[in-house]
Amino acid sequence: MNLSDMRTYANDEIVDVVVVGTGAGGAPLLARLAERGLKVIALEAGPNLDPDDFTNDEVEAPRINWMSERLSGGEAPTAFGPNNSGWGVGGGTLHWGAFTPRPDIRDLRLQSETGVGADWPIDHAELIRYIVDVERTIGVSGPSSYPWDTEREYLEPPVDRNAPADLMALGCSRLGIRATDAPAAILSRSRDQAHHGRRLASQNLGSIHQGERYGTKATTALTYLPAAVAAGAEIRADAMVHGIERDELGRVTGVVYRQNGIEKRQRCATLVLAGGGIETPRLLLNTGIGNSSGLVGRNFLAHGAVQVWGRFDEQIRGYRGYPSALISEDFVRPEGVTFAGGYLLQSLGVMPLTYATTLVRGGGLWGSELLDALDSYRHMAGIGINGECLPAEGNRLVLSDETDEWGVPRAVVTFTPGPNEQAIDEHATATMTRILEAAGARDTQVFARTAHTLGTCRMSDDPAAGVVDGDGRSHDVPNLWICDNSTFPSALTANPGLAQMALSLRTADRMLR
Amino acid sequence: MTGTIFFLPGLGLGAEAAAPLAAALGDRFRVVGIDLPGQGEAPDAADGSVGALAGAALEAIEAESDGGPWLLVAHSMGGKVAALVISRVLGGQANVFGLAGAVLLAPSPPTPEPMDDGKRAQMLSWADDGPLSEADARAFVDQNVAAPLGDSDQRNAVGLVRRTSALSWRRWLSEGSREDVSATVGTIDLPVVVLAGEEDVDLGASAQPGLLGRVYPRARFVSLPDTVHLLPYERAREVAAAVVELWESTVSVSPAVPPHWGRVVASDRTPVEARALLARRAIADDVHYEPRALSAAQLTTLGALADRVVPQPEGRRIDLAARVDAELASGSGDGWRPAGLPDDASAYRLGLDALAAVWPAGEAEQNALVARIVDGESIEGAPWSDDLLRLWFEDARNDLVRNWLAHPASLARVGYDGFATSGPGAGPAGYVELAAGTRDPWEPDDLGALASGHDDPKTDTDPGALTGRENTA
Numbered sequence: 001m002n003l004s005d006m007r008t009y010a011n012d013e014i015v016d017v018v019v020v021g022t023g024a025g026g027a028p029l030l031a032r033l034a035e036r037g038l039k040v041i042a043l044e045a046g047p048n049l050d051p052d053d054f055t056n057d058e059v060e061a062p063r064i065n066w067m068s069e070r071l072s073g074g075e076a077p078t079a080f081g082p083n084n085s086g087w088g089v090g091g092g093t094l095h096w097g098a099f100t101p102r103p104d105i106r107d108l109r110l111q112s113e114t115g116v117g118a119d120w121p122i123d124h125a126e127l128i129r130y131i132v133d134v135e136r137t138i139g140v141s142g143p144s145s146y147p148w149d150t151e152r153e154y155l156e157p158p159v160d161r162n163a164p165a166d167l168m169a170l171g172c173s174r175l176g177i178r179a180t181d182a183p184a185a186i187l188s189r190s191r192d193q194a195h196h197g198r199r200l201a202s203q204n205l206g207s208i209h210q211g212e213r214y215g216t217k218a219t220t221a222l223t224y225l226p227a228a229v230a231a232g233a234e235i236r237a238d239a240m241v242h243g244i245e246r247d248e249l250g251r252v253t254g255v256v257y258r259q260n261g262i263e264k265r266q267r268c269a270t271l272v273l274a275g276g277g278i279e280t281p282r283l284l285l286n287t288g289i290g291n292s293s294g295l296v297g298r299n300f301l302a303h304g305a306v307q308v309w310g311r312f313d314e315q316i317r318g319y320r321g322y323p324s325a326l327i328s329e330d331f332v333r334p335e336g337v338t339f340a341g342g343y344l345l346q347s348l349g350v351m352p353l354t355y356a357t358t359l360v361r362g363g364g365l366w367g368s369e370l371l372d373a374l375d376s377y378r379h380m381a382g383i384g385i386n387g388e389c390l391p392a393e394g395n396r397l398v399l400s401d402e403t404d405e406w407g408v409p410r411a412v413v414t415f416t417p418g419p420n421e422q423a424i425d426e427h428a429t430a431t432m433t434r435i436l437e438a439a440g441a442r443d444t445q446v447f448a449r450t451a452h453t454l455g456t457c458r459m460s461d462d463p464a465a466g467v468v469d470g471d472g473r474s475h476d477v478p479n480l481w482i483c484d485n486s487t488f489p490s491a492l493t494a495n496p497g498l499a500q501m502a503l504s505l506r507t508a509d510r511m512l513r
Numbered sequence: 514m515t516g517t518i519f520f521l522p523g524l525g526l527g528a529e530a531a532a533p534l535a536a537a538l539g540d541r542f543r544v545v546g547i548d549l550p551g552q553g554e555a556p557d558a559a560d561g562s563v564g565a566l567a568g569a570a571l572e573a574i575e576a577e578s579d580g581g582p583w584l585l586v587a588h589s590m591g592g593k594v595a596a597l598v599i600s601r602v603l604g605g606q607a608n609v610f611g612l613a614g615a616v617l618l619a620p621s622p623p624t625p626e627p628m629d630d631g632k633r634a635q636m637l638s639w640a641d642d643g644p645l646s647e648a649d650a651r652a653f654v655d656q657n658v659a660a661p662l663g664d665s666d667q668r669n670a671v672g673l674v675r676r677t678s679a680l681s682w683r684r685w686l687s688e689g690s691r692e693d694v695s696a697t698v699g700t701i702d703l704p705v706v707v708l709a710g711e712e713d714v715d716l717g718a719s720a721q722p723g724l725l726g727r728v729y730p731r732a733r734f735v736s737l738p739d740t741v742h743l744l745p746y747e748r749a750r751e752v753a754a755a756v757v758e759l760w761e762s763t764v765s766v767s768p769a770v771p772p773h774w775g776r777v778v779a780s781d782r783t784p785v786e787a788r789a790l791l792a793r794r795a796i797a798d799d800v801h802y803e804p805r806a807l808s809a810a811q812l813t814t815l816g817a818l819a820d821r822v823v824p825q826p827e828g829r830r831i832d833l834a835a836r837v838d839a840e841l842a843s844g845s846g847d848g849w850r851p852a853g854l855p856d857d858a859s860a861y862r863l864g865l866d867a868l869a870a871v872w873p874a875g876e877a878e879q880n881a882l883v884a885r886i887v888d889g890e891s892i893e894g895a896p897w898s899d900d901l902l903r904l905w906f907e908d909a910r911n912d913l914v915r916n917w918l919a920h921p922a923s924l925a926r927v928g929y930d931g932f933a934t935s936g937p938g939a940g941p942a943g944y945v946e947l948a949a950g951t952r953d954p955w956e957p958d959d960l961g962a963l964a965s966g967h968d969d970p971k972t973d974t975d976p977g978a979l980t981g982r983e984n985t986a
């Protein structure tokens with residue numbers, strides 16, 4: 001994005017707020033604080049990118065992903081890299097799928113409802129008010145009437161359905177499952193975005209996870225960040241924060257970061273960490289800050305993301321079009337089940353190398369079976385879930401004794417799905433298989449997967465039960481806030497991006513109080 | 514499939530100088546001779562730079578290429594032009610696809626061409642008052658051959674020299690030959706054969722390895738006895754043999770990209786970077802590849818494993834082991850690794866050594882071993898627990914198949930043309946037809962049926978689709 005004319009601050013100036021990270025958690029807050037006249041700086045470890053830096057080549061695309069190695073353990077080791085958190089001005093919104101369901105009220109009360117998991121210390125109606133604000137700002141397309149929430153209104157008509165969406169719709173209608181056009185932060189009509197300029201309507205690109213050149217997909221680099229810069233915020237790219245400085249009372253006084261090989265310090269009155277579900281707890285564990293609860297790195301959550309793919313006679317070529325153009329919320333609370341929570345369904349198209357990796361990692365394929373499966377690629381339509389995940393004792397992030405290129409210990413993330421996750425997976429697999437078969441699939445294949453990195457600095461009313469309070473403020477350090485996916489107390493069946501942006505605006509408002 | 518040979522002539526010659534080569538090659542190849550600016554019918558370039566010559570050469574190649582594989586044959590001055598042409602093609606900056614290699618004939622190097630001052634002065638003087646005289650043209654041809662050419666070759670060569678514009682002649686001698694384009698050209702990782710005469714003074718067989726070895730690390734140098742400089746005439750048969758041999762050791766042993774797919778890669782729908790990546794991945798692997806991250810033995814084991822994990826037909830293969838080794842050496846990685854495994858390259862070394870110790874001879878036994886590791890069974894002498902071995906093996910399988918699939922022939926085989934989105938001429942950038950069984954008009958025709966009335970804007974009932982799409986061109 002264009003940063004050439006932005007306001008800049010000196011390193012020894014005590015700015016009001018430093019925000020670490022420019023993704024879904026960092027950017028909306030940066031804009032709101034700047035618009036209210038605060039002196040704010042965002043430090044972003046990754047580069048500042050131009051639209052042409054996004055490539056449709058899958059091998060090269062990880063330049064927008066956090067590629068510094070993380071170590072994964074447990075029975076379902078999390079695949080980081082392209083499948084995970086962001087890198088660059090815009091953070092995870094550069095590569096996100098822009099699938100934007102709203103959180104369901106029942107998911108925010110998971111503990112009260114089911115006795116397991118955790119409740120959110122946040123009022124659902126208030127969160128939805130922020131979500132509506134975000135949807136308007138970033139541009140969210142959706143159906144004219146939403147079957148699971150008749151009050152809801154989308155300001156933009158839905159994007160085109162691709163072949164996997166058509167087939168999922170067919171299968172669902174034959175089974176009496178409700179499904180509709182997915183809410184998506186993809187423009188179906190071009191618009192002029194304040195402080196950015198022209199954003200084009202959807203180009204039906206299936207490669208949006210690799211970044212997108214036309215502004216059809218909402219990223220913070222097209223929306224909140226230009227607004228922030230226009231209001232006087234400074235964004236420093238290639239600036240990796242690895243230290244936090246404090247006074248004798250324990251209050252944050254500044255951050256230490258490395259930019260282009262040079263060690264720098266920035267003084268600030270307040271610090272917001274928005275580095276995502278892995279980097280924020282890694283920084284806190286490494287600096288030993290904000291962890292009187294002992295919960296930093298604990299309660300790591302990963303959404304269930306099992307996929308079922310069906311082979312059809314016709315060429316599907318689901319790499320065309322918005323990849324997840326159809327949604328069903330019929331299984332947010334499925335009937336007659338013993339597990340807590342539920343899942344969302346989305347239709348799936350996929351890029352070829354990603355599919356190959358899924359065949360290898362999720363399907364265990366090799367040899368002629370692998371090549372046969374790749375030869376069927378063009379005939380495949382998929383459905384996937386975003387499923388609830390309960391916290392478990394063993395699922396956590398700790399520091400390894402190996403350091404990264406900035407001298408910070410690497411994160412070791414351990415994840416093993418528990419019985420609840422397995423039960424959701426099984427239920428969802430059966431549902432998706434039925435839908436694909438009803439749509440005429442010849443045969444189906446199941447691929448194990450998880451997605452997203454949540455919960456490692458969870459919010460709680462009780463200081464003993466979390467790292468930050470419901471506003472995002474550290475229970476330990478009054479001028480330290482966290483605003484990213486690490487604060488999620490439970491995973492939600494809705495994908496986390498939209499809710500994260502809403503939480504970001506909300507935290508900003510709480511900081512301004 | 515007939516292949517295409519593009520021919521870039523030396524100073525004073527022209528497209529017609531490709532005729533002896535074409536005759537020697539016969540029907541198997543389409544030989545396209547190109548007049549560089551100032552030669553034959555071609556007007557002079559805007560300036561005397563090598564870049565201007567390369568630009569004109571590329572325009573001709575773009576106009577004549579058919580999306581299928583091709584080789585570049587370039588002589589003398591054309592050789593310097595070829596270096597820029599190749600670097601632009603492999604950089605994706607031309608609307609072509611399919612470059613498989615080059616045969617360079619007494620080529621002028623990307624660095625300033627070594628040339629005796631007296632000779633330069635003499636040659637310049639020939640063009641002082643316009644195109645060369647019959648006598649000067651004859652003198653030029655005679656100086657550059659070891660034995661007199663046959664009558665018709667002699668007539669043709671002299672005729673071409675005389676048709677060369679004086680301006681282009683002088684420019685080459687005073688500007689182009691002296692220009693240093695080596696920084697732009699850099700190192701070119703392409704199969705190349707360099708032929709040169711033993712009797713040639715400045716651009717002869719003994720000089721060429723020093724002039725070009727670093728530019729073309731994969732070059733094979735061939736020295737021709739009793740030969741001076743006019744190889745297209747003096748040694749057409751040897752040149753033809755080199756072309757055939759290069760073709761058979763590259764195009765014939767590589768997975769084929771169908772020409773209509775090649776044309777889509779070449780088109781403006783495909784962004785420059787993607788075109789460059791596909792062009793490079795399509796190049797045949799070096800049979801003499803020296804591993805950079807693994808040992809030779811480990812590379813062999815990885816190759817054997819690749820044959821089981823991603824079986825390829827005999828005859829047309831990608832050297833997946835070499836490509837994975839190059840990736841390991843570059844340290845690119847995929848952003849994570851199983852806790853307990855060392856860094857990627859070290860894990861490969863340990864894993865492959867353990868695998869080599871138990872690798873059986875027969876294909877069936879090898880498959881059984883692979884199946885056991887995939888299922889999480891241990892192998893004797895494994896460096897890690899069963900689970901870690903399985904996870905390393907998963908990484909290796911994934912790296913191998915991704916390298917296979919990233920090749921444009923594999924992408925064509927699985928029916929993926931998404932590289933042709935987001936290019937400067939893609940309007941819209943992506944797809945219009947999304948339904949099963951259909952395709953857009955620009956897509957390869959094996960990808961589905963055209964919707965009727967395909968050139969109309971999409972007649973969807975969805976108002977968003979109608980009003981929302983814009984042309985981005």
Ligand SMILES: Cc1cc2nc3c(=O)[nH]c(=O)nc-3n(C[C@H](O)[C@H](O)[C@H](O)COP(=O)(O)OP(=O)(O)OC[C@H]3O[C@@H](n4cnc5c(N)ncnc54)[C@H](O)[C@@H]3O)c2cc1C
Pocket residue numbers: 020021022023024025026043044045046066082083084085086087088089090091092093095096097098099100209239240241242274275276277279280283452483484485486495496497498499500
């Ligand atoms: C493949 C994929 C697809 C997704 N699709 C969807 C979707 O369709 N819908 C949806 O709702 N969600 C989706 N998500 C999730 C969504 O992207 C995340 O929920 C969201 O981006 C999280 O926001 P965040 O602020 O926590 O972290 P991020 O957006 O990842 O931002 C963190 C930023 O902080 C920077 N940073 C980290 N540490 C430091 C440091 N120490 N110093 C400086 N900078 C630092 C990082 O470089 C990064 O830019 C997807 C995620 C993935 C991986």
